[in-house]
Amino acid sequence: MNHDFTAAVKSTTxxxxxxFAGELDADTAPEALEVVQRVxxxxxxxxxxxxxxxxxxxxxxxxxxxxxxxxxxxxxxxxALVAVPQQLARSLALIGLNGFFPVFPTLEEADEAWAAxxxx
Amino acid sequence: MCEARDFAAxxxxxxxxxxxxxxxxxxxxxxxxxxxxxxxxxxxxLGYERDDLVGKRRFAELxxxxxxxxxxxxFAPLLxxxxxxxxxxxxLVGADGSRLxxxxxxxxxxxxxxxxxxxxxTIFDAxxxxxxxxxxxxxxxxxxxxxxxxxxxxxxxxxxxLPSVLPEVPGMEVAAYYHPASIDQVGGDFYDLFPxxxxxxxxxLGDVSGKGSEAAVVTSLTRYTLRAAAVYDPDxxxxxxxxxxxxxxxxxxxxxxxxxxxxxxxxxxxxxxxxTLATGGHPPALLIQAxxxxxxxxxxxxQLVGALPDPRFTSVDHHLGPGETLLLYTDGLTEARxxxxxxxxxxxxxxxxxxxxxxxxxxxISALAGLLAGFGDGVDDDTALLALSIPHAGVDRP
Numbered sequence: 001m002n003h004d005f006t007a008a009v010k011s012t013t014x015x016x017x018x019x020f021a022g023e024l025d026a027d028t029a030p031e032a033l034e035v036v037q038r039v040x041x042x043x044x045x046x047x048x049x050x051x052x053x054x055x056x057x058x059x060x061x062x063x064x065x066x067x068x069x070x071x072x073x074x075x076x077x078x079x080a081l082v083a084v085p086q087q088l089a090r091s092l093a094l095i096g097l098n099g100f101f102p103v104f105p106t107l108e109e110a111d112e113a114w115a116a117x118x119x120x
Numbered sequence: 121m122c123e124a125r126d127f128a129a130x131x132x133x134x135x136x137x138x139x140x141x142x143x144x145x146x147x148x149x150x151x152x153x154x155x156x157x158x159x160x161x162x163x164x165x166l167g168y169e170r171d172d173l174v175g176k177r178r179f180a181e182l183x184x185x186x187x188x189x190x191x192x193x194x195f196a197p198l199l200x201x202x203x204x205x206x207x208x209x210x211x212l213v214g215a216d217g218s219r220l221x222x223x224x225x226x227x228x229x230x231x232x233x234x235x236x237x238x239x240x241x242t243i244f245d246a247x248x249x250x251x252x253x254x255x256x257x258x259x260x261x262x263x264x265x266x267x268x269x270x271x272x273x274x275x276x277x278x279x280x281x282l283p284s285v286l287p288e289v290p291g292m293e294v295a296a297y298y299h300p301a302s303i304d305q306v307g308g309d310f311y312d313l314f315p316x317x318x319x320x321x322x323x324x325l326g327d328v329s330g331k332g333s334e335a336a337v338v339t340s341l342t343r344y345t346l347r348a349a350a351v352y353d354p355d356x357x358x359x360x361x362x363x364x365x366x367x368x369x370x371x372x373x374x375x376x377x378x379x380x381x382x383x384x385x386x387x388x389x390x391x392x393x394x395x396t397l398a399t400g401g402h403p404p405a406l407l408i409q410a411x412x413x414x415x416x417x418x419x420x421x422x423q424l425v426g427a428l429p430d431p432r433f434t435s436v437d438h439h440l441g442p443g444e445t446l447l448l449y450t451d452g453l454t455e456a457r458x459x460x461x462x463x464x465x466x467x468x469x470x471x472x473x474x475x476x477x478x479x480x481x482x483x484x485i486s487a488l489a490g491l492l493a494g495f496g497d498g499v500d501d502d503t504a505l506l507a508l509s510i511p512h513a514g515v516d517r518p
Contacts, residue, residue, distance in 0.1 A: 066378070066427045070376060095423065
């Protein structure tokens with residue numbers, strides 16, 4: 001059991017920011033998923049997932065990220081991962097998901113990239 | 121002034137009264153244990169008159185047989201050595217034979233010359249405490265039984281997700297290994313090897329996301345879908361597509377579940393088998409050549425199965441010839457948390473296997489089982505291994 005996991009979500013002018021910190025695994029994924037389900041997005045917004053404080057992420061954690069993406073796609077919104085730890089980047093590559101999530105080093109860069117996209 | 125004197129008189133009086141009617145038992149004995157003084161509280165608990173005990177009985181005679189032995193072999197010698205002994209749990213036997221659990225504390229009183237004179241003993245009623253301990257013991261036994269039941273159930277369920285024995289494949293040696301990370305939880309790793317039409321075979325090995333009973337449901341669905349799909353169309357990529365459709369229909373939205381899997385087909389020929397491997401986001405198979413060289417048999421770009429509506433699967437063909445061994449593994453082996461967070465990578469696995477020299481399926485599996493055992497508690501994910509090898513010509517060929 002990892003008690004040092006935290007999940008939080010806050011609304012922003014451009015959408016929402018999800019923050020996962022600590023160890024995201026089979027024990028903590030249900031808590032993360034609950035927070036994901038509280039995310040409110042509308043058409044044209046972006047969900048940014050800040051992983052700067054993430055120390056570990058296993059297959060259950062990756063399922064949670066896919067759930068967040070499914071939620072964004074269903075709302076016709078975008079999704080971006082920020083500050084992806086190396087271990088997670090490696091896991092994503094192993095399961096063929098490199099390039100599947102847009103990835104940015106910082107929140108600002110994720111916002112700028114989103115703002116630069118043409119309106120549809 | 122007058123009140124104070126009355127109060128002092130009350131205290132004066134109560135010294136003797138406190139001794140006799142204190143909320144604990146008091147007992148004084150000579151060094152040989154003969155009772156010389158006892159308070160009313162203890163007499164009341166035991167149902168004796170003062171004359172029954174004083175000058176007639178030894179303290180040890182108030183104990184149960186077991187207590188008497190303990191008193192003789194431990195209590196009395198320790199008391200003599202240390203001069204005091206506290207909080208010893210014993211049972212006293214009352215006049216009517218009833219037992220009273222107590223906590224006993226004794227001190228040796230010495231005279232001005234330092235010689236031991238008598239033993240003072242305080243006795244606390246421990247019935248409540250004993251009842252509490254019995255409750256605890258009962259609850260613990262109940263919890264132990266419950267845990268055993270869960271572990272039995274887990275083992276049974278786990279067995280239903282793995283083949284009990286691998287079939288014998290003519291012209292091939294096969295070996296498999298399964299290491300559960302937890303005896304309380306069903307793991308998400310699976311493998312199988314099974315015959316298909318015309319002497320061909322199908323096999324797979326994979327890992328379902330998550331743990332526990334919900335993962336077990338996905339594992340079960342995956343295993344049976346793969347076997348059925350391979351009968352319908354043995355092409356490994358077609359088999360993975362079929363599995364993806366089934367899983368993606370069942371698990372999507374905010375409950376995505378997926379597996380990573382390698383599915384393969386085996387077509388026999390004159391000196392071995394043509395192996396086709398399709399990968400769905402799974403770490404690459406390891407090929408150990410006849411000279412012992414280890415290399416990945418990779419089909420890069422394959423994506424996980426079940427989470428995406430239209431994933432990409434890739435395949436690779438290889439002719440598995442005499443002396444060659446193919447190893448499929450789950451990430452319990454490569455992701456083992458060795459010494460905290462340091463991880464064993466695929467490359468380290470390849471290097472380890474490369475040190476073994478020429479090998480066979482059974483020898484490789486036994487070497488890797490040894491490696492896993494060395495990880496000890498570092499393995500926090502379950503691990504499945506499946507190895508296939510072709511014996512050298514003239515060896516074991518029917």
